[in-house]
Amino acid sequence: MFTIGDFARHGRVSVRMLRHYDATGLLRPAHVDPATGYRHYTAAQMARLNRVVALKDLGFTLQQVRAILDEKVTTEELRAMLTLRRAELEAAMTAAAARLVQVEARLRSIESEGQMPSNDVVLKSLPSVRLAELTGVAPDFDTIGPVIQPLYDELFRRLGSAGIAPSGPGVAYYEDAPDGGILVHAGVEVSAPLREDDGLRIVDLPPVEQAATIMHRGSMETVLPTVQTLGRWIDANGYRSAGYPREINLECPDNHDEWVTELQEPVHRA
Numbered sequence: 673m674f675t676i677g678d679f680a681r682h683g684r685v686s687v688r689m690l691r692h693y694d695a696t697g698l699l700r701p702a703h704v705d706p707a708t709g710y711r712h713y714t715a716a717q718m719a720r721l722n723r724v725v726a727l728k729d730l731g732f733t734l735q736q737v738r739a740i741l742d743e744k745v746t747t748e749e750l751r752a753m754l755t756l757r758r759a760e761l762e763a764a765m766t767a768a769a770a771r772l773v774q775v776e777a778r779l780r781s782i783e784s785e786g787q788m789p790s791n792d793v794v795l796k797s798l799p800s801v802r803l804a805e806l807t808g809v810a811p812d813f814d815t816i817g818p819v820i821q822p823l824y825d826e827l828f829r830r831l832g833s834a835g836i837a838p839s840g841p842g843v844a845y846y847e848d849a850p851d852g853g854i855l856v857h858a859g860v861e862v863s864a865p866l867r868e869d870d871g872l873r874i875v876d877l878p879p880v881e882q883a884a885t886i887m888h889r890g891s892m893e894t895v896l897p898t899v900q901t902l903g904r905w906i907d908a909n910g911y912r913s914a915g916y917p918r919e920i921n922l923e924c925p926d927n928h929d930e931w932v933t934e935l936q937e938p939v940h941r942a
Contacts, residue, residue: 673703679713683721698738699724731757773909793905798880798918798936801843802866804831805859805873809849816856817893820844823858830872831862839863842921843877854916883918883936884911891928892919898935906939914938 680687693699694711699720701711720741727737736753739745745753806827810819824842831838840861849855859877867874884906888898899917906913917937924931 673712673714676701676711676713679717679721683718683725685721685725693721693724693734696734696738698734698741730754731760770910793884793886793902795882795939796885796936798883798938800879801840801861801877802863803843803857803859803875803877804836804838804862804864805857805875806830806871807858807873808856809851810854810856813846813854816846816854819856820858823856824860827858827860827872831860834872836862836864842919842924844919844921845877846916880936880938882939884939885934885936888933888935889931891931892933893928895933895935902935902937906937910942911939912942914940 674682676687676690680690683690690699690711694701699717702714702717703712704710705712723741724737727740728734732740732753736745740750804827806823808819808823810816828838838860842858842860844859845857847855847857862874864874866876884902886898886902886905888895902917903913915938917935920934920936922932922934
């Protein structure tokens with residue numbers, strides 16, 4: 673018989689782990705000295721320990737390992753468990769590969785610019801939000817500013833007349849206009865029933881499964897470099913744009929140079 677220390681050494685596990693296996697009923701010692709409480713194991717038990725270690729290395733929980741070893745799992749059930757585990761490992765490998773691409777892109781950025789980027793891009797899912805909005809059409813992106821500011825002025829005037837208070841930040845988003853140009857949506861989060869009244873609409877902006885987001889600090893007239901940074905990140909990290917970016921106005925003081933805006937661009941894997 674082996675002492676617990678010798679058995680642990682031969683089995684390449686810790687004594688603490690063997691005590692845990694004993695407490696959970698997964699691998700009980702063959703003999704426990706009633707006077708000292710010392711545990712002893714037989715050489716035949718090494719096969720069960722090896723199976724425990726092998727199944728744990730595959731990612732099974734101790735509860736699953738015990739069910740497999742005690743033959744409470746059929747061959748078909750074990751095949752299904754292994755198939756599921758394979759899928760989980762493949763998903764983990766895909767996620768790790770995506771993180772590796774991001775690390776390599778960050779290294780290239782540091783090597784080209786000589787310093788850490790000050791504007792980090794973060795992937796996130798976007799929840800549905802309820803907006804009060806007005807819309808207008810701009811000929812192109814270069815002329816959005818003169819269109820969107822009057823829309824916001826009118827939007828807040830109408831909300832004040834209707835007794836509706838904003839419940840969150842301003843949200844601007846864009847679409848291709850049916851007759852050409854850019855359809856500009858100037859909105860703000862509200863808690864109010866859905867409605868459409870003389871151009872003022874209260875709508876639910878649908879969720880976005882995945883968006884690349886970046887913070888822009890300053891006037892929207894200076895947003896182009898931030899947009900370009902976001903576009904380079906999307907391309908370098910193996911994504912493709914799935915629509916125009918939203919603009920979330922997090923802070924809008926009187927000094928436009930102190931504005932803080934989050935750009936949220938829907939993306940999907942290339």
